[in-house]
């Protein structure tokens with residue numbers, strides 16, 4: 460088919476979700492990806508963990524690594540108080556454009572930065588007039604989690620900053636997981652969950668690549 464999976468998700472959101480209503484945007488993405496075609500959004504089950512951590516942290520400055528369609532971006536932004544700032548980095552310009560339109564449909568305001576995290580993270584302090592991030596959601600390429608965390612440690616985190624990472628066991632970010640569990644800089648907590656959109660009632664197409672299932 461001519462369109463990409465993110466564009467098909469965007470069209471579904473624009474068709475069924477109420478403009479300005481973030482929850483209806485999340486529900487539209489979740490129903491599309493559980494019934495029609497799987498996509499790598501954090502999903503509603505793990506999304507509830509994300510919600511709880513954001514609400515508990517009450518962050519003012521938030522960074523997300525890996526925007527994709529903007530599902531978790533909407534999830535986070537809808538819970539932030541006015542005045543809080545959310546920046547999301549996406550290296551794929553097509554994904555970034557879809558995310559901008561999904562976030563706009565939700566009536567939310569987020570800064571999407573297009574580029575590679577390893578290039579952009581060292582520039583953030585200069586580019587944005589902010590000191591430290593209170594909360595970071597990590598959900599981009601799994602091989603980049605540890606490298607980018609170490610880049611963040613160079614002066615973008617403070618005592619009490621919270622990092623939350625998706626997929627540390629499935630598909631897995633073993634080097635990141637080991638580092639966070641052994642470094643004296645962090646207290647780590649593991650939230651067992653399941654890969655997004657797997658409790659499959661309807662038909663729906665699973666991704667071409669067989670996803671390794673990790674039963675925790």
Ligand SMILES: O=C(c1ccccc1)c1ccc(O)c(O)c1[N+](=O)[O-]
Nearest residue numbers: 499500598599600625626630666668
């Ligand atoms: O890596 C994949 C992946 C691997 C194989 C096929 C499809 C996706 C993936 C799976 C679930 C995720 O939540 C996620 O964030 C990703 N990702 O790419 O960032």
Ligand SMILES: [Mg+2]
Nearest residue numbers: 501598625626
């Ligand atoms: Mg993920």
